[in-house]
Amino acid sequence: xxxxxxxxxxxxxxxxxxxxxxxxxxxxxxxxxxxxxxxxxxxxxxxxxxxxxxxxxxxxxxxxxxxxxxxxxxxxxxxxxxxxxxxxxxxxxxxxxxxxxxxxxxxxxxxxxxxxxxxxxxxxxxxxxxxxxxxxxxxxxxxxxxxxxxxxxxxxxxxxxxxxxxxxxxxxxxxxxxxxxxxxxxxxxxxxxxxxxxxxxxxxxxxxxxxxxxxxxxxxxxxxxxxxxxxxxxxxxxxxx
Amino acid sequence: xxxxxxxxxxxxxxxxxxxxxxxxxxxxxxxxxxxxxxxxxxxxxxxxxxxxxxxxxxxxxxxxxxxxxxxxxxxxxxxxxxxxxxxxxxxxxxxxxxxxxxxxxxxxxxxxxxxxxxxxxxxxxxxxxxxxxxxxxxxxxxxxxxxxxxxxxxxxxxxxxxxxxxxxxxxxxxxxxxxxxxxxxxxxxxxxxxxxxxxxxxxxxxxxxxxxxxxxxxxxxxxxxxxxxxxxxxxxxxxxxxxxxxxxxxxxxxxxxxxxxxxxxxxxxxxxxxxxxxxxxxxxxxxxxxxxxxxxxxxxxxxxxxxxxxxxxxxxxxxxxxxxxxxxxxxxxxxxxxxxxxxxxxxxxxxxxxxxxxxxxxxxxxxxxxxxxxxxxxxxxxxxxxxxxxxxxx
Numbered sequence: 001x002x003x004x005x006x007x008x009x010x011x012x013x014x015x016x017x018x019x020x021x022x023x024x025x026x027x028x029x030x031x032x033x034x035x036x037x038x039x040x041x042x043x044x045x046x047x048x049x050x051x052x053x054x055x056x057x058x059x060x061x062x063x064x065x066x067x068x069x070x071x072x073x074x075x076x077x078x079x080x081x082x083x084x085x086x087x088x089x090x091x092x093x094x095x096x097x098x099x100x101x102x103x104x105x106x107x108x109x110x111x112x113x114x115x116x117x118x119x120x121x122x123x124x125x126x127x128x129x130x131x132x133x134x135x136x137x138x139x140x141x142x143x144x145x146x147x148x149x150x151x152x153x154x155x156x157x158x159x160x161x162x163x164x165x166x167x168x169x170x171x172x173x174x175x176x177x178x179x180x181x182x183x184x185x186x187x188x189x190x191x192x193x194x195x196x197x198x199x200x201x202x203x204x205x206x207x208x209x210x211x212x213x214x215x216x217x218x219x220x221x222x223x224x225x226x227x228x229x230x231x232x233x234x235x236x237x238x239x240x241x
Numbered sequence: 242x243x244x245x246x247x248x249x250x251x252x253x254x255x256x257x258x259x260x261x262x263x264x265x266x267x268x269x270x271x272x273x274x275x276x277x278x279x280x281x282x283x284x285x286x287x288x289x290x291x292x293x294x295x296x297x298x299x300x301x302x303x304x305x306x307x308x309x310x311x312x313x314x315x316x317x318x319x320x321x322x323x324x325x326x327x328x329x330x331x332x333x334x335x336x337x338x339x340x341x342x343x344x345x346x347x348x349x350x351x352x353x354x355x356x357x358x359x360x361x362x363x364x365x366x367x368x369x370x371x372x373x374x375x376x377x378x379x380x381x382x383x384x385x386x387x388x389x390x391x392x393x394x395x396x397x398x399x400x401x402x403x404x405x406x407x408x409x410x411x412x413x414x415x416x417x418x419x420x421x422x423x424x425x426x427x428x429x430x431x432x433x434x435x436x437x438x439x440x441x442x443x444x445x446x447x448x449x450x451x452x453x454x455x456x457x458x459x460x461x462x463x464x465x466x467x468x469x470x471x472x473x474x475x476x477x478x479x480x481x482x483x484x485x486x487x488x489x490x491x492x493x494x495x496x497x498x499x500x501x502x503x504x505x506x507x508x509x510x511x512x513x514x515x516x517x518x519x520x521x522x523x524x525x526x527x528x529x530x531x532x533x534x535x536x537x538x539x540x541x542x543x544x545x546x547x548x549x550x551x552x553x554x555x556x557x558x559x560x561x562x563x564x565x566x567x568x569x570x571x572x573x574x575x576x577x578x579x580x581x582x583x584x585x586x587x588x589x590x591x592x593x594x595x596x597x598x599x600x601x602x603x604x605x606x607x608x609x610x611x612x613x614x615x616x617x618x619x620x621x622x623x624x625x626x627x628x629x630x631x632x633x634x635x
Contacts, residue, residue: 090550
């Protein structure tokens with residue numbers, strides 16, 4: 001199998017622009033095109049103000065472009081209503097945030113199973129799947145703990161479990177180690193490298209070039225444009241070439 | 242929306258995770274409903290004993306008295322007044338009493354001076370009086386026709402007088418009326434509709450005529466009218482008694498006064514109800530206020546949920562359900578509290594508890610409606626939050 005070339009892209013930005021302001025137009029992104037394929041392990045890097053966050057919002061279907069199209073699984077989502085986009089977001093994207101963003105009053109298990117709500121799953125099924133996801137990140141013993149009872153690294157691993165429990169095709173991480181010390185950061189990156197598969201893409205948005213170096217594809221951004229898209233190494237994921 | 246069970250669980254978790262905050266915003270509906278239930282319950286219970294007595298006594302008793310025809314000292318009714326009254330179709334039962342003047346009643350030796358100063362009313366009564374009044378005997382029996390025929394010197398005394406005399410149940414007792422000794426054969430229970438009878442001595446017609454030289458003409462009539470015909474009967478009685486004569490007859494319905502006093506104080510009730518509604522409205526403002534702040538505090542949670550694929554409407558319904566639960570719980574707790582207050586105060590004040598459970602759904606429904614309306618704005622606000630703005634990306 002040759003991922004990326006013959007099969008359909010997981011997500012595609014087609015000359016996308018994102019403009020803020022009415023009278024004075026500020027281009028956060030200017031005619032950006034990007035294609036995310038299966039088995040991609042991509043890092044999006046660039047200095048502050050380069051348009052990384054805007055890119056993240058668009059890739060995560062949290063925002064809509066001012067111009068251009070966003071295709072997910074071949075379907076342009078820019079014309080869809082909020083409910084339909086929310087559903088696509090929930091099914092396709094798994095988010096990991098810099099600040100972990102766990103819901104404080106829920107346990108690790110509760111946080112992970114929140115991603116499975118409103119999908120017609122029974123409480124038992126939600127529990128079982130959430131527990132399995134926690135096992136994947138090595139936190140099964142912490143299932144009943146609340147976020148305040150866990151270290152930053154553990155919280156981020158719970159967040160990763162939450163991101164993958166829906167089996168999304170794209171895991172989108174925003175500076176996932178930005179709030180962690182080096183030991184915890186290394187552990188979290190370990191978990192990330194174990195996440196990928198031939199069917200899934202992992203996208204890290206970061207300004208940490210050390211983290212970017214773990215990716216097989218690095219997209220460089222500057223002033224709202226993609227200035228370089230390097231496919232340096234083969235995909236680290238098993239089975240991908 | 243097909244995910245109600247999940248939504249209910251999520252909303253419930255949201256409330257139970259912030260117990261103090263939830264309890265605080267529940268206070269509005271609790272106080273409002275408790276005030277309304279308490280207001281109605283307390284004002285009704287305050288008159289509960291009167292209401293119950295009124296139901297027992299009935300409202301169809303009429304009294305008729307001879308009005309003072311000008312110049313006449315002791316106005317009386319015609320001798321056959323009872324027969325005349327019975328001719329009225331709506332009259333069911335009637336009984337007459339005749340006041341016997343100038344009788345000194347002495348219960349024991351040495352009491353002459355006291356009872357000369359405070360004379361006891363003596364009434365010549367017929368055998369039907371207790372049935373018309375619907376008052377039982379405390380002990381002994383009432384006067385009978387053969388007491389009259391056999392010229393028995395027998396009296397019945399009112400319960401108030403029996404207490405004054407210190408009559409013991411089953412005791413054989415004589416009292417002296419002027420120079421004659423009379424045996425007390427019974428004690429009549431208290432007459433709520435005419436308390437003047439409680440301290441009276443009842444004698445037979447024969448005794449009134451023979452021992453005290455009176456004509457025995459009735460001075461007062463007690464009449465029971467057919468159900469719902471009390472007013473009309475009261476109007477008809479003077480004509481029936483007078484038969485067109487010049488003497489004035491006045492009638493009264495003694496239960497009217499009791500009925501008026503048994504009416505709950507409507508002004509007080511409405512004032513308290515208004516205060517309850519006000520508390521509920523202010524409570525609603527509190528819910529709107531606290532929930533609005535809560536939506537801001539929980540904006541990150543909302544952003545996370547949106548990022549996980551929850552739609553705007555599920556977020557909105559999640560918060561609206563929280564408001565609904567606050568209303569339902571607050572309403573139920575408030576109703577229970579109100580009932581408890583009514584029971585407590587009634588127990589302390591010795592009232593008969595009157596709680597209108599039929600109106601509970603109304604009060605609770607009101608609390609739910611206020612809470613949901615108060616929750617509308619915060620819920621809309623929550624639904625409209627942009628996840629991108631709350632998640633601080635990049």
